[in-house]
Structure formats: structure tokens, C-alpha cells
Amino acid sequence: MAAPSIKVSETPLVLYVLRRADDALILGHRLSEWCGHAPMLEEDMALANMGLDLLGQARELYVYAAKVEGGGNDEDKFAYLRDVRQYRNLLLLEQPNGDFARTMVRQFFYSAFADLYWRAMMKSTDTTLAAIAAKSEKESAYHLRHSSEWMLRLGDGTDESHVRAQTAIDDLWSFTGEMFAVDDSERGLIDAGIAIDPADLKPQWLRTVSSIVAEATLALPTSDWMQQGGRFGRHSEHLGHLLSDLQYLQRAFPGTTW
Amino acid sequence: MATPNTPLWEVFIRSRNGLAHKHCGSLHASDATMALQAARDIFTRRGEGLSIWVVPSSAITASDPSEKGMMFEPAESKIYRHPTFYDVPEEVGHM
Numbered sequence: 001m002a003a004p005s006i007k008v009s010e011t012p013l014v015l016y017v018l019r020r021a022d023d024a025l026i027l028g029h030r031l032s033e034w035c036g037h038a039p040m041l042e043e044d045m046a047l048a049n050m051g052l053d054l055l056g057q058a059r060e061l062y063v064y065a066a067k068v069e070g071g072g073n074d075e076d077k078f079a080y081l082r083d084v085r086q087y088r089n090l091l092l093l094e095q096p097n098g099d100f101a102r103t104m105v106r107q108f109f110y111s112a113f114a115d116l117y118w119r120a121m122m123k124s125t126d127t128t129l130a131a132i133a134a135k136s137e138k139e140s141a142y143h144l145r146h147s148s149e150w151m152l153r154l155g156d157g158t159d160e161s162h163v164r165a166q167t168a169i170d171d172l173w174s175f176t177g178e179m180f181a182v183d184d185s186e187r188g189l190i191d192a193g194i195a196i197d198p199a200d201l202k203p204q205w206l207r208t209v210s211s212i213v214a215e216a217t218l219a220l221p222t223s224d225w226m227q228q229g230g231r232f233g234r235h236s237e238h239l240g241h242l243l244s245d246l247q248y249l250q251r252a253f254p255g256t257t258w
Numbered sequence: 259m260a261t262p263n264t265p266l267w268e269v270f271i272r273s274r275n276g277l278a279h280k281h282c283g284s285l286h287a288s289d290a291t292m293a294l295q296a297a298r299d300i301f302t303r304r305g306e307g308l309s310i311w312v313v314p315s316s317a318i319t320a321s322d323p324s325e326k327g328m329m330f331e332p333a334e335s336k337i338y339r340h341p342t343f344y345d346v347p348e349e350v351g352h353m
Contacts, residue, residue: 040264042285042296049299146295153288 003254005083006073012185014069015088016195017129018078019231021061022089025079026239027110028054029246030097039100046146050107053139060132080250084233084240091230092175094239101154101164105172108147112208113179114140116201125193148212155216166218177226179205266315267293269300271307279311287312 008014031051038044062075092110097103118140121133154165180198182190189195213220229235249256264286270279282301287293293312301307321329333339 040286042287042292042300045303046296046299049303149291149295153292 002251003081006077006081009069009071012189014065015185016189017061017065019088021058021065022087023093024054024058026089027093028058029242033097050143057136064128080247084235084243086233087239089230090178091227091236092172094236094242095172096238099164102168104147104150105165105168107143108151109172109176111140111143111147113205115144116204120196151212152216155218169218170221173221174225174227178228178230181228264288267312268315268318269297270311271301272309273306274308284315
């Protein structure tokens, strides 16, 4: 019998931590899909390294979410036994890898945000989140540097790489707004100094992204219509397929271990 | 993948307690910046290093293996060049 999904008591803090944990897990899983398939061995290692950084962040956040929730859930249950509607990650991060340019544009958009986000979260009044932020910030800073360098080389590389990078930017742009959105449950945490207001990060994010994209001879879309839903469990059709891969073993053989 | 766009680079790492950068391998990268990042991702994943050098492999001039007799054998018979014939006073400690 397949393992049933768990129930989660989503208090504002539990929900907040799960959202960030899911971001890290889902993007980390996407990067792991490149393992053995990257354009060159060196980049295969780079992508796997970034994926492992994110998996580490996800684990720390899930452990903390379980502690705050205080029920019987743990990091494995959060990862393996929640259905697609219970996942709270950004839509951007569940988008398929596509070609290498698409993976790098997705990484660039997110890392440019995550770098600012974790740096700001180091001042959180929640000491656990501040500690996780201090560790994650260094990792995100490197992810931003690496993806930025690739943006320059893809955009200002060959005609083919330029077209692919520009297509990825155009396709993924509408998923970037969700990073800066805040709902009522987060507003209280922001007021308490536990969370930061991501809207404050947007001007700096836009400066970073704009300058790299311009230097890469690429262009940002002018449309400001943005997708929403991931934070509330309304996902694109891609996340269910990802989870069926990620969760298969625990769903088919509940409680199995290596 | 060896292509003209991704030449070979030699990687040198200085470990935590090492004084000198030591050669630890090679990799392919489009340019020096990417070579440095690839070196970080490939050779320092387990905390091996505090400093990395990358050098284009093409910048290295190597001795010819077929000349190793001429190059290296003359040194083999000169054991007096090894400083093993001196008594080092204990007070000197580690030299």
C-alpha cells in the first residue's frame, strides 16, 4: 500500500520555513537531474555542488520546521510525504531544466534573490533562521557568481547561445515576481523581525539582474505581469512529475531505508 | 570535452597547512575565470584548499621524456649532494 501524505499544522512560522525549505529542495532536485548529463564534466560537478548546497539548506530548514511544528513530522516526512498541493515553493524553481541556458537563467534569477535574501535574514530575530542564513548566504553568493559568469558567456557567446539565453529569460521572467510577494501570514513575521520584507530587496535585485543581462547583450522583458501560486500550493504541471520521481521510493515502500 | 573553446588548464591548490601551491590536476574551461570556478568545484569539495591557481596548460614548457637519461641520470651518482653526511646538533631542532 502506498504511503499516505502527512498532515501539517501550518502556523505562520511553520509555513514560512517550509516555503524556503521547499524552494531549496525543489531547485536542488532540479539541479541533481543534470548529474551525468551536463555539457561538460566540469559543469556536471558545478551543478551537483550547487544542488548539494541547496539540499543542505533544505534539510536544516525542514528540521527547524519540524521542531517549530512540534508534531511527529520530520525532514524526511516533509520531503517525501507531502502531496503536490502541500508544497510551497516558488513556481520558478520547479520549472523544467530545459537546455543549459534555461537552467542557468533560472539559477541566476533565483540566486540574485537568494543572495540578498539570506544576507538580510542574518539579522533575523529568530536565531536559528539567522544561523541558517549565515551559512546559506555564502553558498548563494557563489551560485550567483557562477550563474552570472555563465549569463555573460551564453548571452555574449555564439548566436545559438544568445538565442537560447534570451528565450529562457523571456519564458521565465513572469515567474520572478513571486519572489517578492508577501501574504498576511508573512506580514506578522516581518513585523516581529523574524522575517524580512522581500519587497525591500527588489530594487537591488533588479539592479544586479539588469546590469548582468545588459553586459551579456541580452534584454529583460518589459512585461510586469507575474505568475503567482506556488506559495499557496497552486503549482504548474511540472511539480507533480518531479515529486513522483523524488518521492517514488518512500511512497511505494513506506519507511524503507538504505 | 576538448574543443578549441575549452582549452586545458592546470590547477594548483594550497592546502590549509601547506606553504606552497601543489599541482593537483587539470580541467577544461573557456577562460581563466571559469577555470578558477571549475577548480573550486572539482578540487576543493572536501575542504582541501585555501587558495587556487590556474595556469593554461599551453604555458607550461615540459622536459622531453626521451631525454631523461641526459637530463636526470647524471644526478643519480652524486650522493654527496644529499646532506646526510653531517651531524646536526640536537639544539638545532627541526631544520
